[in-house]
Amino acid sequence: YLVAAPIAALILAFAFANREIVTIYFDPIGGHGLEPIPAPQYAVLLIVAALGVTVYVWLISLAGAAVLGFAVALGRRFGPRWLDALLLAYVEIWRGTPFLVQLFLLYFGGPYAGLSLDAEPAGVLALAVYGGAYFSEVFRLGFEAVPRGHVEAAECAGFSRAQIVRRVLLPEMAVLVLPACVNLAVSLLKDTAVLSVVTVPELTLTVSAIGTEFYAFVEALFLLALGYWGLVEIAAALGRIAERRLARYRFA
Numbered sequence: 145y146l147v148a149a150p151i152a153a154l155i156l157a158f159a160f161a162n163r164e165i166v167t168i169y170f171d172p173i174g175g176h177g178l179e180p181i182p183a184p185q186y187a188v189l190l191i192v193a194a195l196g197v198t199v200y201v202w203l204i205s206l207a208g209a210a211v212l213g214f215a216v217a218l219g220r221r222f223g224p225r226w227l228d229a230l231l232l233a234y235v236e237i238w239r240g241t242p243f244l245v246q247l248f249l250l251y252f253g254g255p256y257a258g259l260s261l262d263a264e265p266a267g268v269l270a271l272a273v274y275g276g277a278y279f280s281e282v283f284r285l286g287f288e289a290v291p292r293g294h295v296e297a298a299e300c301a302g303f304s305r306a307q308i309v310r311r312v313l314l315p316e317m318a319v320l321v322l323p324a325c326v327n328l329a330v331s332l333l334k335d336t337a338v339l340s341v342v343t344v345p346e347l348t349l350t351v352s353a354i355g356t357e358f359y360a361f362v363e364a365l366f367l368l369a370l371g372y373w374g375l376v377e378i379a380a381a382l383g384r385i386a387e388r389r390l391a392r393y394r395f396a
Contacts, residue, residue: 194347197347201346208276210275213277213279214280217280217284234277246270250269267336275335294312315390322390323387333379334376340352347371351364
């Protein structure tokens with residue numbers, strides 16, 4: 145799976161090779177003269193770069209969503225009533241509205257509120273806030289699934305609230321919520337495709353543009369599906385590895 149996208153890119157390039165296309169000039173040495181490079185090979189470079197953008201945006205958004213979700217879950221569990229109500233409103237609003245609408249409001253409506261962001265930062269922020277609402281519910285239910293007796297035992301041992309979270313709730317909760325977190329990570333990975341509508345140069349925008357330019361729509365869609373499938377399989381494999389490593393914290 146690690147080489148699925150590059151192989152698919154090469155397949156697409158060969159599919160383009162017999163089409164009537166122009167030559168694009170590319171500087172491979174950095175200032176030592178421009179050398180002609182066939183457009184199919186340039187397409188491969190664009191796809192590889194778009195793959196890097198997709199993975200980068202996904203990882204940053206995933207980390208932000210997980211941190212935000214964990215903070216929201218802690219606030220709802222240990223915070224006062226007014227904070228719980230405020231955070232609940234955030235969760236319900238963000239889970240109850242389409243991500244595309246949220247992205248449009250942030251990117252196009254943000255400047256009216258004094259928040260003007262480029263396409264990529266806006267996409268990362270929108271995806272992180274959107275995913276944080278879902279992660280918060282997963283973490284909250286994970287906290288509630290930890291047996292009350294374990295928490296009471298830690299309190300009797302003199303643990304502070306921070307120690308209870310770090311040494312009791314977090315390890316046991318992580319085992320319980322890991323499969324759901326992996327599913328959310330996969331969902332966020334596929335949601336990066338939505339960022340193409342605000343011109344983030346990720347896989348969907350780049351491959352679609354190449355397919356339109358070369359009139360290779362079927363090949364482009366095939367490459368796009370194969371690329372996302374490979375990324376999803378990698379994410380799932382990493383999730384299985386993490387689950388095996390956390391299994392030692394499993395409680396009876």
